[in-house]
Amino acid sequence: MKKIFLTFIISLLVLSFIIGLWSINVYNNLIKLNEKVNNQWAQVENVYQRRLDLIPNLVNTVKGSSLFENKTLNQVIEARSKASNIQLNSNELNQNEIDKFQKKQENLNHYMGKFLIILENYPNIKSTENFYELQHQLEGTENRINIEKNKFNEEVNNFNTYRSQFPRILLANSFKIFKEKGYLKSIKSNQSITVDFSNFLN
Template sequence: MKKNFLISIFSIFIFISVTMLWIANTYNNLVKLNENIKTQWGQVENVYQRRVDLIPNLVNTVKGSANFEKNTLSQIIEARAKATSISINTNDLNQNQINKFQQVQDHLNKTVSKLLFIVENYPNLRSTKNFYELQNQLEGTENRISVERNRFNEKVNNFNTYRNQFPKIIIANFFYQFKEKGYFQSQIGSKKPPIIDFSN
């Protein structure tokens, strides 16, 4: 009887130990995947910031044209201010937060695209060296934004897939920082990144 009791106690001890090791391993994997998302979010913010930093140079270059539409420049300055004022908590990258960030950035992109479209009526402005260099930098930045957003979505997919598997979801639901993360999504009617084209 005593031997059976010891075997039972030992079995319970082994079961608890294995369970605790599994919980610790799951937690550590969630931490690693979550940190990967935070790191990639930093990259996303970095490329968006690069675009925001280019805009004052673009506006200043365009201001040199005496008859250029002042209203368009004001809209860009306002959209840039909104884009720089939004801040996202990296511990709460849910779909709603990502959508807010994306909406503000898309608005900025539309105002810049409008400016570039209007610039086509100013051939002297289009031919300047500064404007040409800004064109290349904006095109490169838009490509970087697309690449970093795709990488972010991959990291989010890895995290969400791991955390939503049973029984890992039970552990994940105990901790706020392991809530399901949001994705960058295509806007309705947009299947490709914006095209910035100065040649016509």
């Protein structure tokens, strides 16, 4: 009887040791994958911030033309302000928070698109060296945003796939830091860009 009990205790200890090693391994892998998501999120924030930093220079360049539509400039400035006011904690990258962030960015995209369409009618502004350089930097930044968003989504996919597999999900759900992450998705806007030149052109 003692032998059976001893065998049971040893088996229990061995099993506990194996589970402990497995848990440590899964935890460490979750930490690595989580850090990759956080690092990539920092890159996403950097490129969005670069765009936010370029917009005031573009607006100031255009403000020099007294004929340019003030309403559009004000819409761009307001959308930029809203986009810059939303800050996400890297530990709270759930889908709801990511969607809020993305909605503000898409709103800014909408007004920037309208702004650039209207500028097509102002060759004197577009031809200035300063505007050309800023527009070129903005285009490069938009490309960079798309690249960094795709990389972020890849890291989120790696994290979510790993953490959601059974039995890892049991351990992951025990820690707030390992909650499922959200993806940066394009939010379809119901706003269409319509430009009416009759209000500000002679």
